[in-house]
Amino acid sequence: MTLPIRPDLQGLKPYGAPQLDVRARLNVNENPYAPPNAVVDAIAQSVRKAAQGLNRYPDRDFAGLRQDLAAYIAQESHVDFVEPRNIWAANGSNEVMLHLHQAFGGPGRTVLSFAPTYSMYPEYARDTFTEYVTVPRKEDFTLDVDAAVAAIREKHPVMVIVASPNNPTGTALSLDEVRALMRAADEVPGGCVVVVDEAYAEFRRWGTPSAASLVPQHPNLAVSRTMSKAFAFAGARLGYLIAHETFIDVLKVVRLPYHLSAVTQATARAALAHHRALQAQVDEIRAERDDTVEWLRAQGWTVADTDANFALFGPFEDRERVFQGLLERGVLIRVTGPEGWLRVSIGTPQEMALFRSALLEVTS
Template sequence: MNSQTSSGQPSRERIERLDRLPVREDLRGKHPYGAPQLDVPILLNVNENTHGVPADARKAILQAVEDSLMDLNRYPDREFTELRRALAAYLGHGLSAENIWAGNGSNEVLQQILQAFAGSGRTVLGFPPTYSMYPLLASGTGTAYLSGQRSADFTLTADSAAEQVRRLSPHVVFLCSPNNPTGTALGLDVVKAVYSAGEASQTVVVVDEAYAEFAHDGAPSALSLLPGRERLIVTRTMSKAFALAGARLGYLAAAEEISDALRLVRLPYHLSAITQATAVAALRNSDSLLANVEAIKVQRDRIVQELQRLGLDPAPSDSNFVFFGGLNDPQAVWAGLLAAGVLVRDVGIAGHLRVTAGTEAETSAFLAELARLLGRQNPAVVLE
């Protein structure tokens, strides 16, 4: 039976059958989000934490989940109170549980934001290249997606971003920092300028900080800007630094009334008791879970250095991945790496690929194979 291609996209036959269904007109011709899920030894394409969950944290999570099973016949805490308290304590910045909201991954949190503040007849502004889910979330909520402009080097300045917000008057704007797929962080001047520019249109400003824990030392967070800015939202995730991509827990920090707005659109009991138990146990073991962040940053910086040595053009990265250009045929390089058992991400930008910073061994394998494909000296053996 014909179903899906290896990339996870529907086959031609499935698309034809889909087109016969009475789906919404604005969804016709759309494609779902989906990075290739292939069975290869080294997966460096979706920015997962490749170190996995440490043994002590696994033990604590297992115990918390086992304890939660006692009441699995009852609905979970609808307000996930203990989790919100734990997240507020982790973030600091004077935040309380009332400033926190959570969902099944940051994508659900972003979706709820659009359900509450966007929707039919409203607009959301993003600045591509950026996280590819933004237009899909807009489409799913009936929101018109506006594509803003970046500089030729994919950066975004305060003046440019603010001018676009004033001109387009979006109801919601997404600022991804560090940006995906480029890995570059925004200065707080950009966030402040965009927030001020959206005053007249009452634009809700969402700063997506999914990769914030991987930023270079001293990099500021938009969390510091929350006081006095009721339309500012900072979203985070436990998928990346906490190595909990499979647990699906995303969250936000904002003014208390933001959570009140999201309660109007969330599904009842949307966070399961097992999800809540897992996340709380992980936060209680944050030191253990975050211990690998510095090791990942070392490999991230190593990739940047070695790509430069190979004559390529990596972007500065404050994330756990590296976006790099200078490739004459990125599709051929992607295919060559895959043939060698290394899966990276083709983000559809001419001359560029993106690679997750993996373990030291995974990074060495990627660099060695890339050097071979480019016909250059193996950087793994020329490190100073």
Template sequence: MDDGGSLPVRDELRGQSPYGAPQLDVPVRLNTNENPYPLPEPLVARIAERVAEAARGLNRYPDRDALELRAGLARYLTDSTGHPVRTDQVWAANGSNEVLQQLLQAFGGPGRTALGFEPTYSMHALLARGTGTGWIAGPRRADFTIDLDAAVRTIAERRPQVVFVCSPNNPTGTAVDADTVRALYDAAQAARPSLVVIDEAYGEFSHAPSLLPLLEGRPHLVLSRTMSKAFGAAGLRLGYLAAAPAVVDAVQLVRLPYHLSAVTQATALAALEYTDTLLAYVAQLRSERDRLVAELRAAGCAVTPSDANFVQFGVFADAAAAWRRLLDQGVLVRDNGVPGHLRVSTGTPEENDAFLDAVRTLTKEHSMTVSTPDSTTGRMSEDPA
């Protein structure tokens, strides 16, 4: 941001750049973790029906509490995880980014801090800055897993009011096991009663079950999700959380009036009617994700184990040059800021084949290193959920 020093903008926003990712017109775009499959035509028709219904009442404000939608999301979480979730435990907003922002508005703010384990989803730090919340970058190991001993010490020393745990982690794809979350939660409550937020935007793609059952008996634990990834509805902008009812009540203190439009609610409800169909696409993408991991390793790349719908790979002596060479071949991936690494979203089989062909060409042309650089350097600019 360049205001010439004339605008009375907050000091912590001066010199900052707005969030963004390259949007280039190339044959194969695998840089923003989108679901590559368009919504099925029967669902498109059902959305049209529901939106037409909602349009007849657009002269009135929508249901400000989105009760029908929250009930539908609670049923989906219950059915997909086997852990019962009630309507009063669910909250929805415009993308999980708004959900996370509302949590920081309610539990963060000036004089308070939030902790995340970098490299991780860059919006956590950006949302903290936007809400006046101090940001603490916590440690990871060289393999991108959370260094639990160091994390517990950091929580005890810094006593953050909010702790973010991204699982599967963006941009690395690494999942966090339940025992680690339990230990982090216990440490956060010992330091001071703190909110622990599990960002599970890519949860449906994981090899491991959801961490949702950990909510039982943990009133300060929150799990956030999105319909952008597994539901293939990135353009819908619908995110949600599950937590104790008291957390949902607190978030409503900071929500904007009627923040979810009637059209958004109608579209999301239609998508929930087609859960089985959409999750079948997720199964295909998981299989393709695992194929990418195997083929990249066969091509000589170092690959971070992935539980998401993307794969981090390297290690390149010059990641920016490698990114450009792939782009020259018509394939757009993400230079995710982790030294020596790039990240590719899982596409259709045909898109993945084109990407793998481009990587094989790249590895023949450029020397690859096999050492893993320091995972704690570099800041991410990742993809909205």
């Protein structure tokens, strides 16, 4: 029997990197450190309390969680304007992104991004019948601001999405670059929103700013964040966004009712109360990243400058062979980015030592 699947979905494979039980899982940019026991206990207690009310639907507007996220972002990004009404959240920033596309995308509408970038962006567009257009980044993976502004003027996108730090390259944006995008977006007839996807923001190098500080001046700017990366909380699924209240109100229209379960809200609130403990190793990961970049360069490879918890390196004549050779030695990385490049997430010092020795074996 033939299923009446949408023609544009026929034959497509679901998105997803391999989940393999190997010694070094360095392929999806997770934080390699499990939550400390004290945090595990706090989460368990918080979930236990929530479980007593599971006969009821959860707080649809997740007021407590928004309050906690606002307090966290105010402190993390040194901004003083963030109130709970400036926060939106969903099951991972993937779902936040889908809400953005549901609210602003649609047939006859265009979303613009900058390649190479996060491979889910075209999927949100596809799922909402939105056209997805990319402008190539420069050779060093920084934004080609002139080309970006020209494309905004020509294509009149409803939404510009730019990841900072960018996945898979690690490239962060300066505030001047965001301002240039905003100026171009403000001229688009009918309006254009700019979304800065800061999934990896907490790993940025000292002095690299967050676009959150620009939100007060721009009602069409949103900054997306996640607890999946620096927070060591990928399994909990909690992403969020900072924007003007009028922007958030639009997203409320498209969300499913009660999309954040009471268990998710309880888990995330307990984690936010312990954010320092959960992010205790972020400095270590940053240092390990910088050492990894330095080591890769010393071996003669090119490595993109990175503000994230991963590094894109290459070029390899046969990257599949290198990927496979590493996997045979218990090291799982990611084949992504332009042809010839590979991406490695930063793990523990032991995992990175294994990565280095395996890479030398495979490429010698």
